[in-house]
Amino acid sequence: MNINNVAKKTILSVNQLSCHQSSQFQLTNISFQILEACCVGIIGPNGSGKSTLLKAVTGLIPATNGHIHYCNHPIKSFNQKDLSKEIAIVFQSTELGQSICVEDYILLGRNPYRKRWQFWESETDLQIAETAMKVTQIETLRDRQINSLSGGEKQLVCIARALAQDPKLFLLDEPTNHLDIAHQLQILSLLNRLKNEQKMSILIVLHDLNLASEFCDELILMKNGKIFKMGCAKEVLTCQNIRSVYHTRVVEGENPMSKKPYVFLVSDDQFMN
């Protein structure tokens, strides 16, 4: 853990968490902390329990063992509506049964703040949705139907909906999946801005090790539902660690601009030569 972070508040702490969705996907003894305005990346091979971990944090999958505390309060002491004002999640792919326009979709993010008999959105709701669209730069898409958007636009809209929840902790499940490099960069820079400007904490599942190295303050490397290695990118992204988790050879290097670790994929044949 970084020395600069000592003064920061702990937003989420997970202690000895174990749970299972079905016999295959299990989490065992997961413990970690997320500090305020900090971005933690979860990496690991497919099926290592990354998405399960996100769902366990929000309570979608009940924990069989262990504790999760949000801002020093047990997460179970929050009711569902209050929790959704604090934690927002963006899933890998959101499918919509019915067609709905972008603005209405984002306004659904205000649901946790809706009072019991409230039928129409208040002025505040409209303003916050407006801000969310501004931050994600999708104001021009406002009246488009969700189903007609491209993958990258859809992802931005999903993020905007989560922002409308006005959360302090933001969970994302592979937000850069299926996106071109420009959209990948756009989304990750947006998250970076949210972290720095709005002091938002972010827990993000990423497949691309180099993007994770570039944008996350801390990385959690998972293997078979357990934390294999946790720490800053330099400690986690070593040839050895990657070899034992992914069973793949890589060559370590560094990004010439940011000086952060960069891993190069190499096929086995190249290694022979």
Place this chain on the structure above:
Amino acid sequence: MNPKAIKWGITTGFLLVILFSVCLIALSMGTMNIPIHKLIWMILNQAESTESTILMKIRLPRILVGIAVGGALSLSGVILQAIFRNPLVEPYTLGISGGAALGVSICIVFSLNQSYSLSLPFFGMIGAGCVIIAIYILNACGVVYNMHRLLLIGVMISFISNSLFMLIISLSKSEQMHSIMFWTMGSLEEPNRSLVYGILIISLIGCLITSIFSVDLNVLSLGEEDAFHLGLQVERVRNILLIMASILTGFCVSISGIIGFVGLVVPHFVRLFLGSDHRTVIIASYITGAIFLILCDLLARTIISPLELPVGIVTGLVGGVIFIYALVKK
């Protein structure tokens, strides 16, 4: 003022005006045509005449049943399509109509309907109620852990009750068979006054309750997991609405027979023109369903007058053609 609220008000007002005019037309037309100015005069003065008897005793109850049943069926369609996130689901998919048909056919075959005029709707309700209870017992036993399975179980129950219904028909005498078949095709005729008011009140209450849940239905349309993370108590909302849709369908079927098409297509038709925000869709579907059924009933009783067609035939024919036309045009 929220601009959506204004749009909602205008749409609802507009549809109500149409509903009112359609009601007036349906009151005035029939085997005996009563001009509209005379009609208003008669309603205001309550004069005793053959015409006013036809009006108040025959045509008005039919229109009230039309509003109640058309509205309630479209409403259940909206609810079920939203909950199952499946556009092909309709009020009869869960086998409620099959159960009611079974109850009614048993009543007719065993000649239980001679003594008491309420026995047909009563047996229909018992049949529908049995199906609803069967689905919920299976649900409570943990057999149904997701909506797909609930849908499958509903379809299976529907098949079982339909087969039993066929069995009873095949064993019945020909005049009984005729009255069973005629019942299944649906009719808005209901001689019992208190049943007419009863179904109207139940259906209006259903519309009110569903409207309260309309934003929840919007959230639910994002899918279970997203709805959970937006603070919605998914199970609770779903159970309340599912039970309500089943009960509404049960009442409709027991009183008016199996009037197809309304619950499936009216919600689609409304969404085609007004978008998929449930705050608008719910109230608009209710009124549109009522308008549609009253118009179909008007056609059914005037087209070969003095004879009458079963309204279920007209809803399918007219509605299907209109819907395909609208789909192509849009």
